[in-house]
Amino acid sequence: MSFREKTAWISVLSMSGIYGIYFWSVVHYGSRARGFHLGGLLGTIVALVVVQVVLTVAVAIFSPKDAKAPCDERDKLIALRSMRFAYSGLATGIALACFFSGFDPPIVFNMNALLFILVTAEIMRSAYQIVQYRRGA
Amino acid sequence: MGAIRNEIRRLRFEHGEMTQQELAEKIHVTRQTVNAIEQGKYSPSLETAFRISAVFGQPLESVFHYSDGE
Numbered sequence: 001m002s003f004r005e006k007t008a009w010i011s012v013l014s015m016s017g018i019y020g021i022y023f024w025s026v027v028h029y030g031s032r033a034r035g036f037h038l039g040g041l042l043g044t045i046v047a048l049v050v051v052q053v054v055l056t057v058a059v060a061i062f063s064p065k066d067a068k069a070p071c072d073e074r075d076k077l078i079a080l081r082s083m084r085f086a087y088s089g090l091a092t093g094i095a096l097a098c099f100f101s102g103f104d105p106p107i108v109f110n111m112n113a114l115l116f117i118l119v120t121a122e123i124m125r126s127a128y129q130i131v132q133y134r135r136g137a
Numbered sequence: 138m139g140a141i142r143n144e145i146r147r148l149r150f151e152h153g154e155m156t157q158q159e160l161a162e163k164i165h166v167t168r169q170t171v172n173a174i175e176q177g178k179y180s181p182s183l184e185t186a187f188r189i190s191a192v193f194g195q196p197l198e199s200v201f202h203y204s205d206g207e
Contacts, residue, residue: 002167002169005169069167072165072166072167072170073170073181074166074167074169074170074173074179075167075170135178136173136176
């Protein structure tokens with residue numbers, strides 16, 4: 001498994017887990033004060049950065065040669081295809097968010113809906129990278 | 138649908154059992170990319186195809202073959 005595939009796995013798993021906890025708490029404690037969401041979001045971002053940095057460094061330590069290798073043409077092609085795939089999800093999500101904003105939902109709902117769309121698109125991007133690396137290209 | 142087949146595995150063997158990693162370093166790609174090319178899962182760019190041919194000292198058409206699926 002290449003270093004870039006491993007980092008894609010780290011991205012998918014860490015984002016699914018950490019943002020999963022965040023969105024679960026938003027749904028579960030949705031009626032609490034606005035400050036709770038801001039604090040929770042800040043904690044989520046910090047946790048995500050720490051987990052991703054620690055895991056990526058750990059992977060790089062075990063395969064330093066792979067980690068130092070620059071992206072080659074196949075890595076770039078896979079990254080571009082994944083970005084295109086994720087963009088379709090992002091565009092669909094934004095269109096849905098625009099539609100539902102017409103019902104005048106609370107600002108906290110709008111903020112979290114947009115964040116959910118962004119996180120989903122990012123997970124789609126990394127997941128599609130993994131699929132392509134598994135297929136060969 | 139057409140497919141690009143290649144003789145890289147045989148040529149590596151004939152060139153002192155060159156490893157995928159050694160070939161990858163010579164043509165500036167990762168070992169995984171060489172593996173994907175060798176298995177026909179990834180069609181390399183023209184530039185990489187020429188680099189591979191140059192490593193083995195063979196013309197391009199001796200290394201890569203196009204078959205239209207017939």
